[in-house]
Amino acid sequence: MSAVHYAVRHETLYRYRRDVVHAHQQLHLTPRNSERQHCVLHRIDITPQPAVAAEYVDAFGNWVTRVELDRPHRRLQVVAEMDVRLDALPEFDFKRAESWERVREQLCYSARERDAEWLEAMRFRGESPYVHIKGVFGDYARDCLIPKASVPTVCAALMAKMRRDFTYAPGATEIATPLLQVLANRAGVCQDFAHLMIACLRSAGLSARYVSGYLRTHGPGPASASEDDEDDEDDDADEPRSRDTAAVTAGAGNGEHPDKGEAQGEGIVPPLRGADASHAWVAVFAPPFGWIGFDPTNNVIANQDHVALAWGRDFGDVSPLRGVILGGGSHRLTVRVAVRRIDDPA
């Protein structure tokens, strides 16, 4: 399959009840390049104009934009736009990958020199702030850890099991929901599923990354747009939600299709879950093929539908937008993502 080319627009809008006096924001909104992924163009527009903005590359090789806002504001809009070309995943035979037991063994300390590829893998094997290693995660994955099975085989089995067992339920969880609860409730969103799959793999001794990015919506007309309205606990009465949301939807034109349902109506292929916002999946270290992406939310291998922004140990390393604000009171967050295929406008 030939390369595909996407234009992605990711808009984040914060509306605050009161003035935000000062804010630091950290953005992971620049797509990284890899063997298969090439960022052709990208830009980030921030309103209001930040006092300071600077870019650097973090320890995992992601582009980070740091922003400081020092004027009072009640609205922060961050629009990231990017053109990304994605090559197809080379054909490979799962079974030829090394067995999970052998990889687990090789990832352990052995008092000898290690090459860069393995050192990189070791970074993603331990606990991280959002992903703890626990017996229950290993137990959940137990029947997928077939003796002598290759790492991708194990991951495919685990992904399929999660898809069977879990309900995709936006709103059922938030960033702070512990993984144990996700496991107990059998419900969550892409971020939870990615974290859970990582926890299972690391508890089994394997290396897994959290990948933040976007997903193409299938169906005719390569478009998707939606929003993720997240309300603060004490929403104010003088700013009714319905009106506000309506205003945003109306303004969401950009020549794109605002209605997901309609797209589905004409559907040839049902839309993937998580296509309406930023997405997250898992990359697993599977020598000799390197890192392979698994999307537990959709039970698919990440290929040409998945545009990667950044990766790290977990969500905390790569949150698209993370900040600390002074003032502001309650806030309302609207996130809209549109992934448009531009190489084949048919």
Add this chain to the structure above:
Amino acid sequence: MPGLTMAETNPFLYPGSAQRYDELLERDGSIRAHWRPLIEHLSSGGADTVRRCVDMTRRLIIENGVTYNVYADPQGRDRPWQLDPLPLLIDHREWRELEAGVTQRAQLLNALLADLYGPQKLIADGVVPAELAFGHPNFLWAAHGIRPPGGTWLHLYAADLARAPDGRWWVLSDRTQTPSGPGYALENRAIIARVLPGLVNRLGTRPLTGFFHTLRQSLTRLADDGSPPLVVVLTPGPFNETYFEHAYLARQLGLPLVLGQDLTVRDDSVFLKTLSGLRRVHAILRRLDDDFCDPLELRAGSALGVPGLLGAVRAGRVVIANALGSGVLESAAWLGFLPGAARVLLGESLRLPSVATWWCGEKPALEYAIAHLDRLVVKPTFPNQKFEPRFGRDLGEEDVAALIVRLRSRPYAYVAQERVSLSQAPTWRAGAGVRLAPRTLTMRVYAVATPGGYEVMPGGLARIAAEGVVDIVSSQRGGGSKDVWVLSDPAAPAVKPAIAAPQRYLRHDDLPSQLVENLYWLGRYSERCEDKARLLRATLAMRTNAAIWHSGREQCVRYGVLAADGDPVEGVYDDALEFGLTADLGRLGWCATQSRSRLSAEHWRSISVMQRQFHDAGATLADPLESLDRLLVSLTALCGFALDDMTQDDGWRLLMLGRRLERIQFLSGLIAARLNSGEPLPQGELEWLLDVGGVSITYRTRYVATPQLAPVLQLLIFEPTSPRALAFQWRVLGDTLATLAESLHAPPAEQLEDPMAKLAAIGTAGIEDEGKLGAERRGLLSAALTALAEAAGRHSDRLALRHFSLVDVDLHAVAS
């Protein structure tokens, strides 16, 4: 009590131990040479001396407010620090070796941090395991690739040492994040030097103060711009277990003690929010854990940190001691890898051995640990694991089996260590018979980075087991401490400590606005407690006069110091009253705790003694008049401290403003309420008013007559020379505000209409009239007094807006 010549015959002593090294006794039971002068001195003084020393130590600790907070302690936030009056003596030859070992170790650990946060060559070469760094919660990837100024990650280092039965010192663990205790070591020395006066010098004990000077120097030298360097001590606040030490250290070092919210990052520089605006901070001595330091990049929920701090570090604009992420070396698992790391990084072998340690992540180590569980202790590799150390010997068969399953399922998360037989040292037991008793101990030793390498504090913090001779010693478990005396070489020429040129470290405008706010409230609560105590005392003194008692009690209820019903004596001490005296004294204490780095030791002590006395009086329901008398003496002393014991800078000005505003509001409100009753005031009530206003004596000496309303009001309101009068307070308030504005280069406060002038215009004419005219005049005066109280309130609000509003705790973390 006989003088001591033969150890065996000395009734003080205890028999030595065959299994342990004894710090005091040789194997044959005789006293080690370097201990002899101390023991001889003590035994010649007899039991009384010992008892006196023990009591004095305890008293100084309580009065100096030396505390150690234990999180889980149901007794409350603070628990007095435990200090044994008998120091631990270390001979100069032995110290030289220890010093060299600790110096080398600090150097090694710094080099290891440089590698882990840089090229990670030791991991690539298999010298140290990746798991130890990457799985450690204090390994901050966000700090990877940052090289701090001077290549110093580790500014302050501490090693916990124990002495094996053969007399060698071993390292139990390394403290690389925010080593606690140097302040306690200094305070211990200050106390013991008072308890055993003369001995410190007679024995040639090396002083500790030079170490703190060096620490301050090493932090200030790294400032990168021409401006005078500003270094702050960052604390998580009064709920931290070692907050006392944070405040103490800050005061000793002459550095501002700040909370995260006192600091702000602008354009990758750190600033302190001070009374006069933002001031650039060049270095931070932090007592806050790694991942709490920056909610922007690290733990998102941390309200204790400074958003953007890592960015400032990355830009090389601030020095943090110790560097963020240095806590990664706090794991017993490193111990086994340090000899190898020392060979690679320093080309040397380790001078100080570590306790034999097996990291179970290596297969042979795991098998060894499982085979020898009975003589090992199993510990977690990472500090965030919920796993208490387990002694294999103490476990039953089932527990051993369960432990082995655990080890096999996640071997890298566990460490097996040889049990250490700690040495024992003499401690004083002043029980029935005064005698020495042995207690096991560990010793914490500190090193500080200087341009010429690490320097070790000649002393340290010895920690002793709470009871008997056991092999676990911990302040959290209720052990005690000892001062450590490093004795100088009598043959060596005495080294005069270099007297550094006096240098001003703290500028007056470096006052964190948070601290200033606390000083202001300290002033207000000091005065409020005084006012309320006077009100209560004057009222209770009138209990036999039914009419006065009734109206007086009404005022007490209005001010919240008595309940509307119930026994008034119990009411005085009632700690359930929200605005009762006990509650306000608690608030006073809280403000004092918050501004402790600015109070002298005596000032602080008088506050803590006062609180304790009032609390004790309440417990026994002592005569309230008597205990209120005593409380008023103490509160007056506080006023004296404020006037004579504090640097009169802007912080002090805010404290005094707090006092004056409080007094004006209280007194004018009280008089206004009484004048407004319509009836002329009976004579008893005038006496009561004079008493509450604290001017009974003045009145009597001046008028030598029974009180009349007009002269009483003259004295309470208009008398320009009486510090208790409203006119006096109002005038000084204005002066102080003007000085403050000038000092801060702020425009003077815009003129409010002068409520005092209005009062003066009304005056006291016709005020005693018993008819309609008098009632009218009293009503007018009452209204003008109320206006004065309100004007004082407006001043307070304005001060808050102007000087305290820089500190905004309204910080939120957001993520999408």
